[in-house]
Amino acid sequence: MLSDGLFSVDQPIFHHSSRKLFELLVIPKKYHILLIIADGQITEEQKTIDAIVEASDYPISIIVIGVGDGPWNMMDDFDNELPKRKFDNFQFVNFHTSYKGKNPDLSFALNALMEIPDQYKTIKALGYLSLSQTPSRNTTV
8 A cells, every 4th residue: 555644545535635635725725736647447436526526615626647448437527527516626638548649748738737727717716825826917937
C-alpha cells in the first residue's frame, strides 16, 4: 500500500482523501488543481459523486487522466452529468484517445486543461478565492 498522508492507493481516492483535502483548502482559499491518474473503474460510485459535488464548494479543479483500459463510462458521466455541483469542477481525459495526431503532447494538454479557464472564472465569481490571490491590474509579469 502506497500512502502520502492524503490517500492510499488501495482505497477509493475520492472518498478517502476528499475530507482531508477539503480541510486543507478551506483556510488559505487558494486555487488548486487536483490531478489524478487512474487505471481503472471507480468502485464506490455514490461516495465518489458525493466527493465531487462537495469539492464544488471549494476553489479546486479536478482532472482525471485515464491511462488503463477502463471502462471509462462512469468517468464520462462524472464529467458531464452531475447537476448538483455548484460549477463544472471535473474533467476526465482518456489518455489513449487524446494523445494522438501530429502533436500528441499538445493534443493531450489541450484536452486535459481546456476547462481550467472557465472553472477559474467561476471560482472567482463564487467568491472562493481570497482577495490576495486575485491579480492586480497594475501588476506586471
